[in-house]
Amino acid sequence: MSEQLKENKNTHSEHRHYGIQTPGTSGVAGTKRYGMVIDLRKCIGCMACVVADKTEYDVPLGVWRTWVKVSEKGEYPDVRKIFMPRLCNHCDYPVCVRHCPTQATYKHQDGFVLQRYNRCIGCRTCMVACPYNARHFLPAKRTNMSLPHAVVDKCTFCIHRVKQGVSPACVQACVGGARIFGDLNDPNSEAAKLLATERVTVLKPEMGTNPQVYYIMADKDIMDEVHSYKHRSEQLKEEFNDFKKNHLGMQHGDLIEGEGTTKQIFENLGTFAEEIPHKFLEIGKALKRLVFNR
Amino acid sequence: MESKVIMNVFHHATWGEPIAIYFFLMGVSAGAHVISAFGWVFGIKRYKPIGLFANIFSIIVLLIIPPFLIADLGKPVRFFYLFLPGYWHGTSPMSWGSIFLILYTSFMTTYAVFIYKNNEKWARVFGLLAMTFAASTHWYTGVVIQLNPTRGLNHTATAPLLFLTGAFISGTAMLIVLFWIKNLIKFGERVGDELIIELGKVMMFGIAFEMLLTFNEYLQLTYGTDDEFVYLKDILFGVMQTYYYWLNVVALVASFVILAFTPLRKTVGGVILACFLVIAAIWGMRHWWVYGGQYLQTFF
Incomplete structure (x- = not known):
C-alpha cells in the first residue's frame, strides 16, 4: 500500500x-x-x-x-x-x-x-x-x-x-x-x-x-x-457595491465600482484617521491594566 | 455558451490606505537617509552640511510610521508579539521587516548623534549600518507584497527594485523641496542652488531606472497570463487609472523630461517642479501596488 x-x-x-x-x-x-x-x-x-x-x-x-x-x-x-x-x-x-x-x-x-x-x-x-x-x-x-x-x-x-x-x-x-x-x-x-x-x-x-x-x-x-x-451579472455588481457601502468598519482597501477611486481612497483615509485615537486608547487601557493590574 | 456568475460572497481587499502610506513614508525616509550618507559615509564633502538635516528629516518621517502600522492591526495592543522569541516566525516577510525596522531606527539615531558630535569615524560606521538597514527595510516592503502568488499584479521580482528606486527618488525629491522651503523662510544655513540642481541630476538617473522598471512591468502584463492582462486593462488603465497612468507614468516621464532635456533643469524652479511630479508619481505607485494588486481577487 x-x-x-x-x-x-x-x-x-x-x-x-x-x-x-x-x-x-x-x-x-x-x-x-x-x-x-x-x-x-x-x-x-x-x-x-x-x-x-x-x-x-x-x-x-x-x-x-x-x-x-x-x-x-x-x-x-x-x-x-x-x-x-x-x-x-x-x-x-x-x-x-x-x-x-x-x-x-x-x-x-x-x-x-x-x-x-x-x-x-x-x-x-x-x-x-x-x-x-x-x-x-x-x-x-x-x-x-x-x-x-x-x-x-x-x-x-x-x-x-x-x-x-x-x-x-x-x-x-x-x-x-x-x-x-x-x-x-x-x-x-x-x-x-x-x-x-x-x-x-x-x-x-x-x-x-x-x-x-x-x-x-x-x-x-x-x-x-x-x-x-x-462575467458577473448586473445584479451581483450592485449587490457587491451595496455590501461595500453598508458593511461598516470593514472597508480596508475596498473600492466601489463606478465611483471615483481618489474620492474613495481619501474617504478610506478619513475612516482610518478616525480609528487611530480609539486604537491608541485601547493600548493605553491595556497598559493601565498591566501596570495597575486591573 | 454564455455563463454568468449570479451569486457570490464579497471578499474584502484586506490592506488599504495605512499600508500604502506606510510604503510611501518608509521610502521617503530611506531615500533621505541615502542623501544624508553621501557626505558622511561616502565622503563627498559638499554634501556634509546637509547630512544632519537629511538624517533628522529621515528620523521624523520614520517616527510617523508606527501609528499607521499599529493602528492598522486588528489587535494593536499585541503589536509587540512581532518581536517576541516564541512568536517570531522566520518564514514570514513581515517578521523580517519588523526586525529591520527596529535596527534601522536604532542605527539611524546613533548615526545622527555622531554627526552632531562631528565624529567622522563612527558616523561612517553607523551611517553605513543604517543605510544597509534602510535598504533592507524598504526591500522588505517590496518583498511582503511580492511573495503573494495569488496577487498577479504584485507577484513579480521587480517589486523590491521598483520600491527601492522609488524610495530613493521620492526621498531625494522630498528633501529638495524641504531645502527650497528652508531657503525661502531663511531657516538655518542656506542650501546652495548648485547643490539643489546637482541633487536634481542625481534624481534624474533614479527616475530613468524607475521608468525602465515600470516599462518592464508593463511589458510583463502585456505579454502575460489572462489575469495579468486583466490587471493591465481593467485595473491599471481602469479603476486605478489616476494612480497608475496619470500619476505614476505621466508624472514620472514629465519629471524626467524636465530634468533631462529642458533648460529648466538648470534652474531651482525647474528642479522643484520635477520634485513635485516625482512625489506625486511615487504616491501613485504605492497606491496602485496596494489597491490594484488586491482588486481582482476580491471577486473570486
Missing part, C-alpha cells in the same frame, strides 16, 4: 514546506490527511452547509467560513445553474502559515490548517496570501464579546467534531450528500475511494499549495478568477 501511496503523491509540491511549517502529509504512508471531496453532481445549492456553519460558529454578518458560488450557464430555454461550494482548502503547503508573523496560524499534523486567536495580531497578511479567499476578518464589535473579535478566522474542518468521530457541520447538513469528508490517506475511507475512482479537480492548482478540497464535475468557468470578475 505504501508504494501506491507514494505513487499518488503530488511530486510537483514536494519539499515546499518551509521553516516550522509541518511537512505535507498528502499520500504519505502512516500519516493522516483529512480532506474533502465535493461531488457537484449532487449539490443542489440549498445553502444548508452555509447555514450550518454560521450556526456552529456564530459567524457574524458579512463574513463566511463556507459559501456557495452560483453561476448560470446557457441560453434560454436551455439554461442551468452551477454551484461551487467554497471553504478553506486546508492546503498541504499552506501559504498563509508561511506568511503569518506570529505563528498564529499553523498546520496540524493531520492536515487541518488552524488559527490561534490568542496569537493573532490582526495584520491580515494571511488573508493577502490566501489564493482561495478562505480567511475573513472578524469585526471588532460583536454581540457576544467573549467570542474572538478583530482577528482573522477561517474554516477549521470542524476539528472539534472530527476528533469526537463526528463529521464537520457542513458535511452533516448537506442534504444531497455532496460533501464527503475523510482521511484521504486511508484507502478505505469514502473520500479516498472517490479520489481513486472519479476524475477530480482542485482550485488554482498552479499556486503550489496542494489544496485538499477536491471537486467532482466542476465547471471551468466558475473556477476561473478572471471569468468570475468579467
Whole structure:
C-alpha cells in the first residue's frame, strides 16, 4: 500500500514546506490527511452547509467560513445553474502559515490548517496570501464579546467534531450528500475511494499549495478568477457595491465600482484617521491594566 | 455558451490606505537617509552640511510610521508579539521587516548623534549600518507584497527594485523641496542652488531606472497570463487609472523630461517642479501596488 501511496503523491509540491511549517502529509504512508471531496453532481445549492456553519460558529454578518458560488450557464430555454461550494482548502503547503508573523496560524499534523486567536495580531497578511479567499476578518464589535473579535478566522474542518468521530457541520447538513469528508490517506475511507475512482479537480492548482478540497464535475468557468470578475451579472455588481457601502468598519482597501477611486481612497483615509485615537486608547487601557493590574 | 456568475460572497481587499502610506513614508525616509550618507559615509564633502538635516528629516518621517502600522492591526495592543522569541516566525516577510525596522531606527539615531558630535569615524560606521538597514527595510516592503502568488499584479521580482528606486527618488525629491522651503523662510544655513540642481541630476538617473522598471512591468502584463492582462486593462488603465497612468507614468516621464532635456533643469524652479511630479508619481505607485494588486481577487 505504501508504494501506491507514494505513487499518488503530488511530486510537483514536494519539499515546499518551509521553516516550522509541518511537512505535507498528502499520500504519505502512516500519516493522516483529512480532506474533502465535493461531488457537484449532487449539490443542489440549498445553502444548508452555509447555514450550518454560521450556526456552529456564530459567524457574524458579512463574513463566511463556507459559501456557495452560483453561476448560470446557457441560453434560454436551455439554461442551468452551477454551484461551487467554497471553504478553506486546508492546503498541504499552506501559504498563509508561511506568511503569518506570529505563528498564529499553523498546520496540524493531520492536515487541518488552524488559527490561534490568542496569537493573532490582526495584520491580515494571511488573508493577502490566501489564493482561495478562505480567511475573513472578524469585526471588532460583536454581540457576544467573549467570542474572538478583530482577528482573522477561517474554516477549521470542524476539528472539534472530527476528533469526537463526528463529521464537520457542513458535511452533516448537506442534504444531497455532496460533501464527503475523510482521511484521504486511508484507502478505505469514502473520500479516498472517490479520489481513486472519479476524475477530480482542485482550485488554482498552479499556486503550489496542494489544496485538499477536491471537486467532482466542476465547471471551468466558475473556477476561473478572471471569468468570475468579467462575467458577473448586473445584479451581483450592485449587490457587491451595496455590501461595500453598508458593511461598516470593514472597508480596508475596498473600492466601489463606478465611483471615483481618489474620492474613495481619501474617504478610506478619513475612516482610518478616525480609528487611530480609539486604537491608541485601547493600548493605553491595556497598559493601565498591566501596570495597575486591573 | 454564455455563463454568468449570479451569486457570490464579497471578499474584502484586506490592506488599504495605512499600508500604502506606510510604503510611501518608509521610502521617503530611506531615500533621505541615502542623501544624508553621501557626505558622511561616502565622503563627498559638499554634501556634509546637509547630512544632519537629511538624517533628522529621515528620523521624523520614520517616527510617523508606527501609528499607521499599529493602528492598522486588528489587535494593536499585541503589536509587540512581532518581536517576541516564541512568536517570531522566520518564514514570514513581515517578521523580517519588523526586525529591520527596529535596527534601522536604532542605527539611524546613533548615526545622527555622531554627526552632531562631528565624529567622522563612527558616523561612517553607523551611517553605513543604517543605510544597509534602510535598504533592507524598504526591500522588505517590496518583498511582503511580492511573495503573494495569488496577487498577479504584485507577484513579480521587480517589486523590491521598483520600491527601492522609488524610495530613493521620492526621498531625494522630498528633501529638495524641504531645502527650497528652508531657503525661502531663511531657516538655518542656506542650501546652495548648485547643490539643489546637482541633487536634481542625481534624481534624474533614479527616475530613468524607475521608468525602465515600470516599462518592464508593463511589458510583463502585456505579454502575460489572462489575469495579468486583466490587471493591465481593467485595473491599471481602469479603476486605478489616476494612480497608475496619470500619476505614476505621466508624472514620472514629465519629471524626467524636465530634468533631462529642458533648460529648466538648470534652474531651482525647474528642479522643484520635477520634485513635485516625482512625489506625486511615487504616491501613485504605492497606491496602485496596494489597491490594484488586491482588486481582482476580491471577486473570486
